[in-house]
Amino acid sequence: MAAVSKGEGGGDMAQFIAAMPKAEYHVHLEGTLEAEMKFALARRNEVKLPYADVAAMKRSYVFHDLPTFLKVYYEGMNVLLREQDFYDLCYAYLAKAHASNVIYAEMFFDPQQHIDRGVPIADVIGGITRARAAAQADMGIESQLILCFMRDLTASNAMNALDAALPYKEQLVGVGLDSDEKDNPPSKFAAHFAKARDAGLRITAHCDVNQKDSLEHIRQALIDIGVERIDHGGNILQSPELVALARQRNIAFTVCPSFSGKIVVDGKPVDVVRAMLDQGLKVTINSDDPAYMGSKYLTEVIIDTQARSGLTKAELVRISRNAFDAAWVAPDRRDRFQAKLDAFARKWAVAT
Numbered sequence: 072m073a074a075v076s077k078g079e080g081g082g083d084m085a086q087f088i089a090a091m092p093k094a095e096y097h098v099h100l101e102g103t104l105e106a107e108m109k110f111a112l113a114r115r116n117e118v119k120l121p122y123a124d125v126a127a128m129k130r131s132y133v134f135h136d137l138p139t140f141l142k143v144y145y146e147g148m149n150v151l152l153r154e155q156d157f158y159d160l161c162y163a164y165l166a167k168a169h170a171s172n173v174i175y176a177e178m179f180f181d182p183q184q185h186i187d188r189g190v191p192i193a194d195v196i197g198g199i200t201r202a203r204a205a206a207q208a209d210m211g212i213e214s215q216l217i218l219c220f221m222r223d224l225t226a227s228n229a230m231n232a233l234d235a236a237l238p239y240k241e242q243l244v245g246v247g248l249d250s251d252e253k254d255n256p257p258s259k260f261a262a263h264f265a266k267a268r269d270a271g272l273r274i275t276a277h278c279d280v281n282q283k284d285s286l287e288h289i290r291q292a293l294i295d296i297g298v299e300r301i302d303h304g305g306n307i308l309q310s311p312e313l314v315a316l317a318r319q320r321n322i323a324f325t326v327c328p329s330f331s332g333k334i335v336v337d338g339k340p341v342d343v344v345r346a347m348l349d350q351g352l353k354v355t356i357n358s359d360d361p362a363y364m365g366s367k368y369l370t371e372v373i374i375d376t377q378a379r380s381g382l383t384k385a386e387l388v389r390i391s392r393n394a395f396d397a398a399w400v401a402p403d404r405r406d407r408f409q410a411k412l413d414a415f416a417r418k419w420a421v422a423t
């Protein structure tokens with residue numbers, strides 16, 4: 072049995088991380104739209120882009136905060152018009168995820184952005200569903216789909232999207248909440264979450280880091296809405312009461328360290344992944360919007376996080392186990408994922 076010490080790195084660590092079976096739950100499909108694909112789709116759909124080439128477009132990816140990121144992000148979606156576009160987008164992500172040894176993914180999408188541009192939701196969900204089936208047949212990667220409410224649009228706009236999507240609920244596993252959090256608390260969508268739950272869908276919500284009212288939003292998500300996961304959620308570390316509640320309820324945190332890896336607790340900077348692990352929270356590592364974050368997909372994100380957070384191989388296996396535990400699947404399917412991770416840990420002689 073190989074001994075593992077805190078902070079080990081280098082050597083075969085990158086190889087270990089690349090080979091580890093993984094799950095990913097915090098990835099926005101629209102955030103995987105690479106500049107190269109944007110240009111290809113723009114040509115196919117005869118959409119004019121405000122950039123001369125891929126390099127110029129990538130140079131525009133400079134973000135100071137959530138609103139400046141979202142502006143570029145939503146602009147980029149204008150090339151997604153037809154069912155085939157959503158197929159191509161989703162298949163490309165699943166191929167990249169498969170290359171990172173992701174064996175199971177639950178992916179977000181933002182239907183309101185597409186419906187409001189006149190794209191029928193049947194084409195959005197249809198293209199994604201077709202790609203999921205093709206990727207599973209071609210590569211073995213399994214996936215499900217989570218519909219996100221855009222919290223900075225009106226409650227009625229989100230309700231219209233939910234109503235439009237419910238006839239396709241067999242293609243969805245859950246609902247979430249994303250976009251600009253400022254003055255858009257989870258409680259604004261209480262009726263939407265209740266309706267989705269009644270329809271048999273699972274519940275998660277973004278609680279981005281260092282937002283106005285971060286802790287109150289986490290409290291609402293946990294207590295008033297009753298989420299099963301929190302996307303990001305690092306500020307919970309500022310509240311021992313909420314940490315205890317999340318632990319008791321076995322809430323999974325889909326942390327995206329490239330974007331939300333640090334917060335301040337009692338005046339000191341704290342590494343979110345390290346602190347969540349140490350406090351017994353069910354932390355997972357995710358890529359969020361990789362096309363806008365240096366095109367780093369899950370293996371590269373975990374390699375960066377391992378170095379930054381000083382993660383051991385045993386801790387990396389624990390994080391992957393957390394993710395499979397949190398999968399919204401039947402127990403036998405979850406056991407199958409965990410068995411793959413167990414076999415990997417045995418092969419690398421990692422005690423878990």
Ligand SMILES: [Zn+2]
Binds near residue numbers: 097099249277302359
């Ligand atoms: Zn996100």
